[in-house]
Amino acid sequence: MKSLPLRAPFAPKKKKHGWQASIAALFALLAVAASAYAFLYLKHDPSLTDLRGRLLGASALHPLGTDHLGRDVLTRLLLGGVQTIGYSLLALGAALIIGIPFGLLAGYKRGWVDKLFMRIADGFLAFPDTIVAIVLSGLLGAGIGNLVLAIVIVKWVSYARLVRSTVLSESQKDYIRIARTNGLSDIRIMTKHLLPHIAGHVLVLVSLDLGKIILLISSLSYIGLGAQPPTPEWGTMLNDSRPYFQSRPELMVYPGLAIVSVVLLANMLGDYLRDRFDVKKEVQP
Amino acid sequence: MILSIEELSIAGRDRTIVDSVSLAVREGEFMALVGQSGSGKSLLSQAVGRLLPPNLHASGRILFEGSDLLERGPREMRALRGSRISYIFQDYQGAFTPFRSIGGHFDEYQKVHGETSKFVRRAKAAEALESVGLDAALLRRYPFQLSGGQLQRAAIATALLLSPRLLIADEATTALDSVSAHRVLELLARKQAETGCAILFITHDWRHVRRYANRLSVMQEGRIVESGGKHRILDHPQHEYTRKLIEAAPVLGRSLKSGLEEERP
Amino acid sequence: MNREYTAESPVIAVDGLVRTYAGADRPAVNGVSFAIGRGECLGLVGESGCGKSTLARCLLRIEDADSGSILLGDTDIARLNGRKLRPHRRRIQIVFQNPTAALNPKLKVADSLIDPYEQLGRDAKLSHFAYTSRYAYIRRLLEAVELPAELAGRYPHELSGGQRQRATIARAIGIEPDVVVLDEPTASLDVISQGAVLDLLTRLRTSLGLSYLFISHDLAAVHRMSQRIMVMRGGEIVDRFGADDLFAEERQPYTRELISIF
Amino acid sequence: MFRILLRKFLEVFVFLLFIMFVSFLFIRLAPGDPVLTILNVDELSVSREQVEAMREEMGFNDPLLIQFGNWLLDFVRLDFGSSYSTGQPVMQTLLRALPATAELTFGALLVMLLVALPLGSLSAVYRGSWIDTLSRMLSIVGAAVPSFWLGLILIDLFGVRFGSLPTMGRDGFASLILPSLTLGLAISSVYVRLLRSSLLDSLSQEFVRSARARGLSEERIFWLHALRHSLPPVITVFGVSLGSLIGGVVVIEVLFAYPGIGKLVVDAIRQRDYPLIQGYILIMAVVVFVVNTAVDLSYRYLNPEMKLKEKEAHR
Amino acid sequence: ANPAAQASDAAVKNVHFLYNFSTSSLDPHVDSSYVPLRAGITETLVRLDEDNLTVAPWLAESWNSEDGQHWTIDLRDNVTFQNGKPLTGDSVKASLERALKESAAIQNALKIDTIEAEGDKLEITTTQPFPEFASELVNPNTAIIDVSEPDIVNKPVGTGPFKLDSFTPGSKLELSRYDGYWDGAAPLDTVTFSFNEDANARSLALKSGQVDIVYRPEVESLESLKAIDGMVVESTSTFRVHQLTMNMERESIKDLNVRKALDALIDRQGIVDTILLGYGEPAIGPFLPSLPFAPKYGSAASESGTDAAVRYLEEAGYKRENGAMTKNGRPLKLTLLTYSSRADLPLIAQVFQSDAKQIGIEVEIRQIDTPEEYMASNRDWDIATYSNLTAPRGDAGYYLNATYHPTGSLNFSGAEDPKLTAIIDELNLTVDPAKRAELAERAANYVHDNVMNSFVLHPGTIVAYDGRKIKNWVTTRSEYYMITNKLDVM
Numbered sequence A: 001m002k003s004l005p006l007r008a009p010f011a012p013k014k015k016k017h018g019w020q021a022s023i024a025a026l027f028a029l030l031a032v033a034a035s036a037y038a039f040l041y042l043k044h045d046p047s048l049t050d051l052r053g054r055l056l057g058a059s060a061l062h063p064l065g066t067d068h069l070g071r072d073v074l075t076r077l078l079l080g081g082v083q084t085i086g087y088s089l090l091a092l093g094a095a096l097i098i099g100i101p102f103g104l105l106a107g108y109k110r111g112w113v114d115k116l117f118m119r120i121a122d123g124f125l126a127f128p129d130t131i132v133a134i135v136l137s138g139l140l141g142a143g144i145g146n147l148v149l150a151i152v153i154v155k156w157v158s159y160a161r162l163v164r165s166t167v168l169s170e171s172q173k174d175y176i177r178i179a180r181t182n183g184l185s186d187i188r189i190m191t192k193h194l195l196p197h198i199a200g201h202v203l204v205l206v207s208l209d210l211g212k213i214i215l216l217i218s219s220l221s222y223i224g225l226g227a228q229p230p231t232p233e234w235g236t237m238l239n240d241s242r243p244y245f246q247s248r249p250e251l252m253v254y255p256g257l258a259i260v261s262v263v264l265l266a267n268m269l270g271d272y273l274r275d276r277f278d279v280k281k282e283v284q285p
Numbered sequence B: 001m002i003l004s005i006e007e008l009s010i011a012g013r014d015r016t017i018v019d020s021v022s023l024a025v026r027e028g029e030f031m032a033l034v035g036q037s038g039s040g041k042s043l044l045s046q047a048v049g050r051l052l053p054p055n056l057h058a059s060g061r062i063l064f065e066g067s068d069l070l071e072r073g074p075r076e077m078r079a080l081r082g083s084r085i086s087y088i089f090q091d092y093q094g095a096f097t098p099f100r101s102i103g104g105h106f107d108e109y110q111k112v113h114g115e116t117s118k119f120v121r122r123a124k125a126a127e128a129l130e131s132v133g134l135d136a137a138l139l140r141r142y143p144f145q146l147s148g149g150q151l152q153r154a155a156i157a158t159a160l161l162l163s164p165r166l167l168i169a170d171e172a173t174t175a176l177d178s179v180s181a182h183r184v185l186e187l188l189a190r191k192q193a194e195t196g197c198a199i200l201f202i203t204h205d206w207r208h209v210r211r212y213a214n215r216l217s218v219m220q221e222g223r224i225v226e227s228g229g230k231h232r233i234l235d236h237p238q239h240e241y242t243r244k245l246i247e248a249a250p251v252l253g254r255s256l257k258s259g260l261e262e263e264r265p
Numbered sequence C: 001m002n003r004e005y006t007a008e009s010p011v012i013a014v015d016g017l018v019r020t021y022a023g024a025d026r027p028a029v030n031g032v033s034f035a036i037g038r039g040e041c042l043g044l045v046g047e048s049g050c051g052k053s054t055l056a057r058c059l060l061r062i063e064d065a066d067s068g069s070i071l072l073g074d075t076d077i078a079r080l081n082g083r084k085l086r087p088h089r090r091r092i093q094i095v096f097q098n099p100t101a102a103l104n105p106k107l108k109v110a111d112s113l114i115d116p117y118e119q120l121g122r123d124a125k126l127s128h129f130a131y132t133s134r135y136a137y138i139r140r141l142l143e144a145v146e147l148p149a150e151l152a153g154r155y156p157h158e159l160s161g162g163q164r165q166r167a168t169i170a171r172a173i174g175i176e177p178d179v180v181v182l183d184e185p186t187a188s189l190d191v192i193s194q195g196a197v198l199d200l201l202t203r204l205r206t207s208l209g210l211s212y213l214f215i216s217h218d219l220a221a222v223h224r225m226s227q228r229i230m231v232m233r234g235g236e237i238v239d240r241f242g243a244d245d246l247f248a249e250e251r252q253p254y255t256r257e258l259i260s261i262f
Numbered sequence D: 001m002f003r004i005l006l007r008k009f010l011e012v013f014v015f016l017l018f019i020m021f022v023s024f025l026f027i028r029l030a031p032g033d034p035v036l037t038i039l040n041v042d043e044l045s046v047s048r049e050q051v052e053a054m055r056e057e058m059g060f061n062d063p064l065l066i067q068f069g070n071w072l073l074d075f076v077r078l079d080f081g082s083s084y085s086t087g088q089p090v091m092q093t094l095l096r097a098l099p100a101t102a103e104l105t106f107g108a109l110l111v112m113l114l115v116a117l118p119l120g121s122l123s124a125v126y127r128g129s130w131i132d133t134l135s136r137m138l139s140i141v142g143a144a145v146p147s148f149w150l151g152l153i154l155i156d157l158f159g160v161r162f163g164s165l166p167t168m169g170r171d172g173f174a175s176l177i178l179p180s181l182t183l184g185l186a187i188s189s190v191y192v193r194l195l196r197s198s199l200l201d202s203l204s205q206e207f208v209r210s211a212r213a214r215g216l217s218e219e220r221i222f223w224l225h226a227l228r229h230s231l232p233p234v235i236t237v238f239g240v241s242l243g244s245l246i247g248g249v250v251v252i253e254v255l256f257a258y259p260g261i262g263k264l265v266v267d268a269i270r271q272r273d274y275p276l277i278q279g280y281i282l283i284m285a286v287v288v289f290v291v292n293t294a295v296d297l298s299y300r301y302l303n304p305e306m307k308l309k310e311k312e313a314h315r
Numbered sequence E: 001a002n003p004a005a006q007a008s009d010a011a012v013k014n015v016h017f018l019y020n021f022s023t024s025s026l027d028p029h030v031d032s033s034y035v036p037l038r039a040g041i042t043e044t045l046v047r048l049d050e051d052n053l054t055v056a057p058w059l060a061e062s063w064n065s066e067d068g069q070h071w072t073i074d075l076r077d078n079v080t081f082q083n084g085k086p087l088t089g090d091s092v093k094a095s096l097e098r099a100l101k102e103s104a105a106i107q108n109a110l111k112i113d114t115i116e117a118e119g120d121k122l123e124i125t126t127t128q129p130f131p132e133f134a135s136e137l138v139n140p141n142t143a144i145i146d147v148s149e150p151d152i153v154n155k156p157v158g159t160g161p162f163k164l165d166s167f168t169p170g171s172k173l174e175l176s177r178y179d180g181y182w183d184g185a186a187p188l189d190t191v192t193f194s195f196n197e198d199a200n201a202r203s204l205a206l207k208s209g210q211v212d213i214v215y216r217p218e219v220e221s222l223e224s225l226k227a228i229d230g231m232v233v234e235s236t237s238t239f240r241v242h243q244l245t246m247n248m249e250r251e252s253i254k255d256l257n258v259r260k261a262l263d264a265l266i267d268r269q270g271i272v273d274t275i276l277l278g279y280g281e282p283a284i285g286p287f288l289p290s291l292p293f294a295p296k297y298g299s300a301a302s303e304s305g306t307d308a309a310v311r312y313l314e315e316a317g318y319k320r321e322n323g324a325m326t327k328n329g330r331p332l333k334l335t336l337l338t339y340s341s342r343a344d345l346p347l348i349a350q351v352f353q354s355d356a357k358q359i360g361i362e363v364e365i366r367q368i369d370t371p372e373e374y375m376a377s378n379r380d381w382d383i384a385t386y387s388n389l390t391a392p393r394g395d396a397g398y399y400l401n402a403t404y405h406p407t408g409s410l411n412f413s414g415a416e417d418p419k420l421t422a423i424i425d426e427l428n429l430t431v432d433p434a435k436r437a438e439l440a441e442r443a444a445n446y447v448h449d450n451v452m453n454s455f456v457l458h459p460g461t462i463v464a465y466d467g468r469k470i471k472n473w474v475t476t477r478s479e480y481y482m483i484t485n486k487l488d489v490m
């Protein structure tokens, strides 16, 4: 730390937000276009196995080769994208919808509400996620709804607690007191005055959680939640390619890269949004 | 000339807030800066220490003891700040880190600037607080446990602690009652006499200007409209705005109705 | 209640208010009683740290008084909480001493300004700041405190100290409450703006019948604004008198000291 | 003082009891029971009647409340039962695996600290510079790459190709390096970004400018003023993830044959080894409770205003 | 394990063996990972003869029963436990009794009523005539240990060639030679027996030289292992069979022709060649062909391929309409269960699904968590991939009873065929090995003819080791015997 020439207060390099947003948008467009293409002009059946044509390298027919059952990797990748991103966004959104109000309420109300809420949260943390998933899949059967439910149960606590911690410190401040004397309902104080303070951290967590959730979905589909084989899905593709770690590492790289790019995209979007909430951002004239 | 601001402009992304302002503060002088609220006084003063908010940018020249501060490296600036130039900011609450006690701030400040003896540091801190009329017991408190005026006085005490060459005080007495404000200004004057430091004093209070300033500049809408000796401006304001400003000064009751020109010994 | 403290038909009447901070050895506010009549401005002066802001916060129920009552009309709000308190919020507003802390740094000025109206002012019939549209309303508020309309779209940290202070004043008076507690409302304003704001406050008071608790160090301003003045010291009210008596000889030595220095 | 302690203790006890009750119901709601595993139907000839008889004998046909009551009676006597699959006392089994898990967790946390602290702070201080970009890339890759992959690559690199770090088992410090590294890197990404985000907030606070005006060095401002102000969200997420860190490192335990608690529990879940799962949840509940209580206390330490307000509320 | 340390200490002959399961308990009577036996610590009364696949003497010299209910067992004389105590009838009795007490499964399996010990003789009575009793004693959970030892769970003392020095639960065992071993002390000084459940990690460990023998390395890594000089890869088929379980309670599956069609649809050789990379053999019936009671199927016994499948379906009355096999206007739609704890099965399921689609059968795959439980309690599926040991101890009784007897706990197809049940019942009363083999064969043939289940393949066990170092390693089909007194280093 000492030896590094720390620059003076925020003497920043030029930083523009424009290009990031546009890159993100471009990425998103590309992804949408590619999936649309995959839907419309599929050359390959994504679940058609061909044992004699398995683990093929790239060729004109299979631009990314074939997987361990001889299915076209590119097709599966493209189709899997829709599934994967859809599921994980849904799950993440649901986790947010539960976690944020919970955290807001606990942090804002304090007292017994807080205590109760946080003990509930602790309770959830004590459960291993496999148990949750097994019980859900056993009780309710497989299905997207239950998959989402399982992820929500596993994930909401971190959002609730993160939100709560910010709310705890912010609600000491005068402007919240003023808001209260202005008769703002608690809900309104939470949504209007506290939410912008929370957004930054939550966005960071969300954008990175996206990757974790994709991986989580794949492990849940093993025990019957989520996508059933042979539905293409990135996390599962990644898991399936595990045996070929030494012989065909690229099988792992493709879905891996796909997930990375989605997380990257989410992260850029998150940063972009974060900067919007960061009203003191540095913008050079 | 300890501080000489030449053609300084401060601009944001889409507008210029301070427009080619020149201002000089002489060695050992009490220079008052008055003017319209929002005219750019605070920004101007912050530009001197290169402490502008990151979205604003200063251009021009700020000569401190002969060299241009805008060209100094961050390390050099750091050496100047706190020891040779010290600040009292308008937002007195922001002067203190919320989770550190007042005493902690005093202690750290002195330690960073080379005072090694803990005993001395503590004694000096207590002394400084008492000099602004605060109880040394407040050292143990956290910032949020002080009243507005107490905080402001604590901030003033820190700023004076190391006898800077230039003190920039941005509306340093707004939260103070007349007794405390008087006490603080007396202290400033005494310090100035002792150490010969220059003071750039931003204020809205004509009484303070009248009583303590040597020279005076008036700002309006990002420009300095008038500068000069205190008496010259108070008695013969030339600019329309200055005149209005002087006239608008509040007058207390009957006894002081005529008292604008009155000087206290 | 002592006759002297009361006003004709008080809008707010405070009796025996005590507030002790955790860890403090003596109360910051110690048995304060007073009343303010409709359309009246009560000045409150006192040295720094004597408990003025604490008193103001107690009135607004931002802090809880240990004992004492706060009659707003005929309801004692000192013990009300939550939902029960909310209907009474409309009638009392505050301007904080430190405007920086009183504005949400993440909200644009306009969003902060609209709060009281949206929550409390909708049902009220506003005469001076009549609401036609959000834009017009905010503009009118800003105009009233002599701020350019463009500030509405800025964040608090992009305002000067005086501008912030005026914004908080605008917010407090925007719904024309019965009582406004003004904690050093003009401390960081230049004298011209200060005069304008004080004029505005006086105008509103006379035309709308607002009542003020006007806390200030600026004796000139207090003298100009208030009908009655209280002097506070060490958490207690040590002197009270009509504004015209400020210079009377029978004033307490402490009051005289405050005046003399001014 | 004593009363406060007593109250706290009661609170914890009720909390634990509740957790155990819920988990008891929950686990038993999961389809399947341990009878098939106990009878080893995979290799031994068992008839349906025998399965049923076993079920009856083990009380799995009793009403859940009665089962819970029985469990509770044992619990009060501090008897947590024995594992169905090994016959070993549950607590003994778990506590024996706990040190290994603790070591791994600490190792990973250390790695996380060594990665996240510098990377997170540098990318906040030099926002928008190459180091910011780099740290973003690293953390995104970290968030998207499954840990088994990372682990295999590390094994391949440090176990096979270069150097000969042990890749299996738990034999002293050297064998801890690779698993900790894998786990630590995998969890770092969130902290890097969170710390950056939080630091950006702190660094734009007014008190930072005041500290600068006082001539404090950037290092000092960072360490003593801004960092502490940025910690609450980071600590919060840490507290939340510690639980899953302890139980969720199965992949890494399997990969490195590291005898921790995670693997134990996953096996227990697969075999519906109720007492073991129950014991694990009990331990986790205690850990989670302790950690998150500590996190809550840390808020108070980090923000004295909260502490004093609390005191007042208690009056 | 460290090569440098080994070089400096050349006198110590050590083998590091890496196994694919881990255990946290060594209780020989309870733990189903059988590590004590596999590591050469304990031994059973009888063992499986790997060449003839029959039951052979081990700690017992001979055994005998007329009626299948009263058994006399003669123990070997010169056997001592690793603590020096001699093996006696009493110690065997105590050991067996502990097994019965500790393990409900063993109690169930052995059906022992009384045990009497007299010198080196044991008299055992079972609760019912139980001809396969002797073969049940192959079960590693019946291993004989000295029960007077204090810490059986962590430090069992058996009669095997290696004694336990230390055990790290979930991680490894350190073993050293027992010099008093009855069959001749082992040439090795020490053996390290460690666990790693990740196939890739096992392969890498062998590559890095940390271990000498790896049990079940990652199949896909074998090419790269073989490329290393001196590396030996061995494989042998096991008693396990991957099968397609047919739920005979389902309307469509009740039809023999449908079952035949499904059976014909399975591309066995393709699956073995690709999914198992050739390490396994296609299965026709449940039993490994080398078992004495495995039927010899004529090559014309069954046709396979999509054409055959279509033909069978047509025979069953199905017609292809709009690309779907339809009967009475209803398309043939099947739900196929699979589970992930055996990694091959989901793959087989997907291949099957894809093949079925080719001829117009829609197969929906449902991945489940606990197959036994699910299949028993839910009947809303048609077919399931399942994997089963068919003759773990060299006898067919277990598999036939569990899978085809109406009372069997693994009878997921709901088979209730009186003829088959009769054969099995008869088998259960037959003592003579030759007669038993014949009955088992009849049962197997019956199953095959009626396609009660469809058998896909027998997976192989793969072991890779450093051929320049390891001598006398034997890859067994039973997967019971691993560390022996013959194992040596060059």
Ligand SMILES: Nc1ncnc2c1ncn2[C@@H]1O[C@H](COP(=O)(O)OP(=O)(O)OP(=O)(O)O)[C@@H](O)[C@H]1O
Pocket (backbone or CB within 6 Å): B012, B017, B036, B037, B038, B039, B040, B041, B042, B043, B044, B053, B055, B056, B090, C157, C158, C159, C160, C161, C162, C163, C188, C189, C190
């Ligand atoms: N960070 C900022 N970004 C953009 N504009 C700003 C920023 N800070 C201040 N301003 C604007 O610059 C102008 C000058 O502000 P400054 O704080 O210097 O005023 P001032 O003269 O100190 O006024 P006051 O007496 O009210 O404190 C104001 O109009 C204010 O709105």
Ligand SMILES: Nc1ncnc2c1ncn2[C@@H]1O[C@H](COP(=O)(O)OP(=O)(O)OP(=O)(O)O)[C@@H](O)[C@H]1O
Pocket (backbone or CB within 6 Å): B144, B145, B146, B147, B148, B149, B150, B175, B176, B177, C021, C022, C024, C028, C046, C047, C048, C049, C050, C051, C052, C053, C054, C055, C097
């Ligand atoms: N949170 C707190 N905890 C403990 N003491 C406090 C707290 N807040 C204020 N005080 C003390 O209470 C007293 C009254 O504070 P208050 O803010 O009411 O003063 P004030 O009259 O408004 O002064 P000023 O004019 O300086 O703003 C002061 O001595 C102050 O130090």
Ligand SMILES: [Mg+2]
Pocket (backbone or CB within 6 Å): B041, B042, B043, B090, B170, C160, C161, C162
């Ligand atoms: Mg200013």
Ligand SMILES: [Mg+2]
Pocket (backbone or CB within 6 Å): B147, B148, B149, C052, C053, C054, C097
């Ligand atoms: Mg105050």
